[in-house]
Amino acid sequence: MSGSDKGGSAVKLHKSLDKTQKTRDADPKPVVVGIQPLDAAAETEWSPPAFTVSARVELDEATLIANRCVCCRSDAPELEHYKVLRAKIQQIARDKGWNAVMITSPWTCMGKSLAAVNLAMTFAKAFNQTVMLVDADLRRQQVHRLLGYESGLGLADYLVDRRPLQQLIVWPSIEQMTVVSGGRSVENSAELMGSPRMRALVQELKNRYDDRMILFDSAAVLEGADALQLAALVDGIVVVVSEGETGMRDVKKAVAMLPAEKLIGYVLAQPNAATRRRP
Numbered sequence: 001m002s003g004s005d006k007g008g009s010a011v012k013l014h015k016s017l018d019k020t021q022k023t024r025d026a027d028p029k030p031v032v033v034g035i036q037p038l039d040a041a042a043e044t045e046w047s048p049p050a051f052t053v054s055a056r057v058e059l060d061e062a063t064l065i066a067n068r069c070v071c072c073r074s075d076a077p078e079l080e081h082y083k084v085l086r087a088k089i090q091q092i093a094r095d096k097g098w099n100a101v102m103i104t105s106p107w108t109c110m111g112k113s114l115a116a117v118n119l120a121m122t123f124a125k126a127f128n129q130t131v132m133l134v135d136a137d138l139r140r141q142q143v144h145r146l147l148g149y150e151s152g153l154g155l156a157d158y159l160v161d162r163r164p165l166q167q168l169i170v171w172p173s174i175e176q177m178t179v180v181s182g183g184r185s186v187e188n189s190a191e192l193m194g195s196p197r198m199r200a201l202v203q204e205l206k207n208r209y210d211d212r213m214i215l216f217d218s219a220a221v222l223e224g225a226d227a228l229q230l231a232a233l234v235d236g237i238v239v240v241v242s243e244g245e246t247g248m249r250d251v252k253k254a255v256a257m258l259p260a261e262k263l264i265g266y267v268l269a270q271p272n273a274a275t276r277r278r279p
Contacts, residue, residue, distance in 0.1 A: 058173045063148035068114055071121040072174075082122040085267065089236070090126075092264060093213070098235035100206050101264065102136075104218040104227050106254035110242040111269030113142040116217040119238075123213050124177035130209060132169075135181035136216040136230055138189035143181035143217055147172055151182025158201065159192045165201070181217075189219065193229035202233040221254040228257060236264045243270050 123131035135143040219226035
């Protein structure tokens with residue numbers, strides 16, 4: 001996973017998403033993020049769903065920070081960048097009726113899973129908004145590792161073993177956020193991403209709650225057909241690239257393979273020399 005030093009990834013927007021849209025169209029203790037309603041009237045209009053039916057795990061803030069999941073903290077400098085990204089996605093989602101966004105990258109180890117986790121945490125801070133983060137990289141499950149908890153079940157168990165979805169959903173003690181991540185790697189991941197069961201799952205998640213944003217951490221675009229299969233099912237796509245590591249040729253090649261009308265924009269992540277990988 002690419003990122004910056006231990007203090008947190010200096011993730012920033014590579015381009016204004018407004019500009020991209022315009023160009024395309026012409027402690028052990030639980031870590032609680034989220035905010036309280038502004039007043040009693042607002043509280044009666046909306047309240048987050050109860051997550052008690054989901055398996056609960058408690059996250060350790062020190063582990064999150066060490067893994068660069070910095071948006072668990074309200075004072076993280078990177079949080080403002082993610083809030084901008086969240087606002088742009090929310091604006092596009094309102095205009096187009098979208099609620100399912102895929103986070104991908106040209107190659108692995110460029111920061112896509114880290115960006116997906118931090119973006120999910122940022123969405124969880126929004127008022128009148130819940131978020132589900134689905135680890136859809138069946139070759140390399142990373143979300144639960146970044147969050148620092150063990151998970152023996154994941155999306156593959158739903159697609160292959162037909163496990164009930166409810167058995168896979170984890171509430172990481174973050175208000176307004178749930179996660180599906182874990183389980184084994186599979187060989188026929190592209191076929192599973194394009195299966196009728198996966199298509200039905202995406203539709204179910206999209207339609208179950210009006211206030212929920214679903215973020216899919218996808219496999220890398222240039223490493224197989226997985227991301228292309230998932231791209232056909234989601235509403236929008238965010239591409240994560242690694243500063244100084246992702247060549248422009250690879251970016252152009254990856255973007256050309258994705259549906260142009262779904263491309264929301266780019267996120268530029270600074271690499272970590274200890275984890276960088278060149279394809």
